[in-house]
Amino acid sequence: MSQSERRGFRSQRCISCGIDVSGTNAARFDCPDCGHLIFRCAKCRKQSNNYECPDCGFRGP
Numbered sequence: 001m002s003q004s005e006r007r008g009f010r011s012q013r014c015i016s017c018g019i020d021v022s023g024t025n026a027a028r029f030d031c032p033d034c035g036h037l038i039f040r041c042a043k044c045r046k047q048s049n050n051y052e053c054p055d056c057g058f059r060g061p
């Protein structure tokens with residue numbers, strides 16, 4: 001049995017565009033609904049892209 005994906009551990013990807021945001025000044029916050037850790041890159045933050053929580057489906061600006 002292999003675990004190819006570990007959710008929420010060392011996974012820093014922009015919630016909107018999916019790029020790796022580790023080492024950048026990406027915004028980092030918890031989902032207001034379930035507390036899932038969410039990252040958003042500076043570019044998407046600037047464009048105010050909507051995000052959708054991968055855990056509970058909460059959508060926010």
Ligand SMILES: [Zn+2]
Pocket residue numbers: 014015016017018019040041042043044045
């Ligand atoms: Zn992004």
Ligand SMILES: [Zn+2]
Pocket residue numbers: 031032033034035036053054055056057058
């Ligand atoms: Zn959530």
